Amino acid sequence: MTKPDIRDFTRQELAGAMIALGEKGSRIDRIFNFLHRKGAESFAAMDGVQEEFRNKLAARYDIAPAPAMEKRVSKIDKTIKLLFTFSDGAKAEGVVLFNKETASACLSSQAGCACGCTFCATGALGFKRDLKPSEILAQFAACRREAGGKLDSVVFMGMGEPFLNWANVRKSVLILADNKGYNFPQSKITVSTVGIVPVIRDLADSRLGIRLAVSLITADEAQRAELTPMAKKYSLREIIGAARYYGDRTKRSVLFEYIVFDGLNDTPEDAKKLLALIKDLICKVNLIIYNPVPGGAVYKPGSVEKAKEMQKILVEAGVRTHLRREKGADIAAACGQLAAGPGPL
Numbered sequence: 423m424t425k426p427d428i429r430d431f432t433r434q435e436l437a438g439a440m441i442a443l444g445e446k447g448s449r450i451d452r453i454f455n456f457l458h459r460k461g462a463e464s465f466a467a468m469d470g471v472q473e474e475f476r477n478k479l480a481a482r483y484d485i486a487p488a489p490a491m492e493k494r495v496s497k498i499d500k501t502i503k504l505l506f507t508f509s510d511g512a513k514a515e516g517v518v519l520f521n522k523e524t525a526s527a528c529l530s531s532q533a534g535c536a537c538g539c540t541f542c543a544t545g546a547l548g549f550k551r552d553l554k555p556s557e558i559l560a561q562f563a564a565c566r567r568e569a570g571g572k573l574d575s576v577v578f579m580g581m582g583e584p585f586l587n588w589a590n591v592r593k594s595v596l597i598l599a600d601n602k603g604y605n606f607p608q609s610k611i612t613v614s615t616v617g618i619v620p621v622i623r624d625l626a627d628s629r630l631g632i633r634l635a636v637s638l639i640t641a642d643e644a645q646r647a648e649l650t651p652m653a654k655k656y657s658l659r660e661i662i663g664a665a666r667y668y669g670d671r672t673k674r675s676v677l678f679e680y681i682v683f684d685g686l687n688d689t690p691e692d693a694k695k696l697l698a699l700i701k702d703l704i705c706k707v708n709l710i711i712y713n714p715v716p717g718g719a720v721y722k723p724g725s726v727e728k729a730k731e732m733q734k735i736l737v738e739a740g741v742r743t744h745l746r747r748e749k750g751a752d753i754a755a756a757c758g759q760l761a762a763g764p765g766p767l
């Protein structure tokens with residue numbers, strides 16, 4: 423029988439497990455620190471923890487080995503894509519993005535994705551399985567190493583829909599932010615969803631301090647239904663309602679992501695439609711020009727000129743709007759391109 427991976431436990435869960443082993447809570451912080459800050463790869467590596475206790479832990483729990491990793495580096499902008507293969511063969515990708523003096527990591531929450539968005543390479547793969555907290559944290563640790571030991575922000579915008587694996591993503595956030603763990607501020611973590619309404623509301627009611635990004639994709643309901651099957655489950659009206667609830671409860675701004683497709687949603691009228699949806703929300707908009715995916719010829723990228731025109735309309739109406747420069751397109755590391763393959767060299 424497979425043993426649970428002790429790296430999947432939050433500090434509170436670890437405390438419960440240790441008390442169940444008849445131990446007092448005093449060793450919790452030390453063990454947690456070994457697991458997450460020092461990156462112990464075995465119980466034997468936990469210097470200073472009594473051998474008898476290490477053996478007790480090893481009898482009940484596992485520390486899975488680090489996943490195998492392949493790396494690609496963009497020749498255009500130095501973006502790094504890491505392809506992880508976990509012990510059962512499941513694959514996921516993490517990306518390190520550099521911007522002047524800062525570095526951010528884009529992490530995957532699932533191997534594949536069940537949402538099936540028609541413009542996304544991950545969606546075309548279908549769903550393989552949820553990633554465990556330890557597998558998400560392994561991506562973080564590897565991305566941080568590749569970034570030279572320091573990351574300024576983390577986004578859950580890689581493979582998978584984080585709110586369909588919320589229990590594990592939430593735990594990984596708690597371990598990342600724990601001051602005995604990675605001590606990475608929650609305010610620097612953004613979780614992006616295609617619009618899983620009940621979890622947006624749960625997040626609003628939670629005490630988590632992470633940021634919310636909602637991938638609206640487009641502002642037209644019928645068009646959205648063509649682009650993501652999830653539109654049939656949650657309407658734009660429900661998604662905007664949940665985003666408003668999140669803003670009201672947390673007083674934090676919501677980031678809306680809009681993908682600009684050529685001839686589909688790239689006119690001034692489309693910008694006004696978007697404006698009508700979000701005008702009374704505290705929010706920011708990222709306009710992302712569609713990134714073609716290998717084998718997908720259905721959509722074409724919108725032009726920078728048209729995207730700038732849309733940006734102007736939104737900005738003039740008082741909405742902070744950023745036209746996102748995509749990175750890592752030459753190594754299939756840009757938004758929507760992650761397909762759990764090594765990608766071009």
Ligand code: SF4
Nearest residue numbers: 535537539542545582
């Ligand atoms: S865009 Fe996001 S939610 Fe949609 S298929 Fe791709 S990974 Fe899944």
